[in-house]
Amino acid sequence: MIIVEKSDPFSSESRRLVEALSAELAAITGDNGKSNFTVEAMSDDNALWALAKNSQGKAVGCGAIRPLTKNIAEIKRMFSDRSASRIGGALLTFLEKSAKEMGYIEIRLETRHINYRAVNFYKKNGYVPIENYGPYIGRAEAVCFSKALR
Numbered sequence: 001m002i003i004v005e006k007s008d009p010f011s012s013e014s015r016r017l018v019e020a021l022s023a024e025l026a027a028i029t030g031d032n033g034k035s036n037f038t039v040e041a042m043s044d045d046n047a048l049w050a051l052a053k054n055s056q057g058k059a060v061g062c063g064a065i066r067p068l069t070k071n072i073a074e075i076k077r078m079f080s081d082r083s084a085s086r087i088g089g090a091l092l093t094f095l096e097k098s099a100k101e102m103g104y105i106e107i108r109l110e111t112r113h114i115n116y117r118a119v120n121f122y123k124k125n126g127y128v129p130i131e132n133y134g135p136y137i138g139r140a141e142a143v144c145f146s147k148a149l150r
Contacts, residue, residue, distance in 0.1 A: 001054075001055050002052050002053070002054060002060070002061075002084065002086060002087055003052070003053050003090075004050050004051070004052045004053075004061075004090050004091055004094035005050060005051065005053075005094075006048055006050055006098075007049055007050055007051040007059075007062075008049070009039045009042040009049035009064070010039060011051075013051060013059035014039075014049065014051060014059070014062055016059070017051070017059060017061065017062040017079055017081070018039075018062065018077055018079075020079065020081060021062070021077060021079035024079070025115075028112070028114060028115050029112045029114055029115060029141070031112075036076075036110075036135055037064075037076045037077055041066050042064060042066070044066060044067060046066070046067040046073075046102060047064065047065060047066040047067065048064065048065050048066075048095070048098050048099075048102070049062070049063075049064045050062065050063050050064070050091060050094055050095060050098070052080070052087050052090055052091050052094075054083065054084055060080065060081050060083050060084060060087050061078075061079055061080040061081065061087040061088065061090075061091050062091070063075060063076070063077060063078040063079065063091045063092070063094075063095050064076045064077050064078075064095075065095050065098060065099050065102075065104075065107070067104075068108060068133075068134070071103070071104060071105045071106065072104060072105070072106045072107070072108060073099040073102070073104040073106070073107045073108070074107070074108050074109060075092075075095055075107060075108070075109040076109075078091060078092070078095075078109070088121055089125070092125055095107075096147070096149060099149055100149040104149060105148065105149055106146055106147070106148055106149060107146070107147050107149060108130070108133065108144060108145065108146045108147075109122065109127070109144070109145050110132070110133075110136045110142050110143070110144045110145075111142075111143060111145075112141050112142060112143065113141060113142075113143050114141070119143060122145045123145075125147075126147050127145035127146065127147045128145060128146060128147070129143060129144065129145055130144050130145060130146045131144065132144045
């Protein structure tokens, strides 16, 4: 069983998972993904950091939402160590529900075309490709997705 809850982005568990994500992204894409996210951004009242924990209480996944606009949130640093099934789904459900409760009507994210696992995961969960936005405009390696929160 996976429990997801709001957490401290500065905790040792959070740092461990972010470093694992960065290493995995570097291996897949050649970029560790750190350039478009800082943990300090999580201090915004309209942002949220979450950890997924297994039945033993060990952190096995993380993810964040932060504001893009007043009505649109962005998912950042979503990661599962894949030590159990459904970690990613539990995290995504929690982030979407939290974003909706915070008043967001849409959620967006960016990943890389070459990150097939992530691309397929988001498509399977109702995300649709959109034009690249913000720092991803003009970057052929990037693919952006959106989902309306209903």
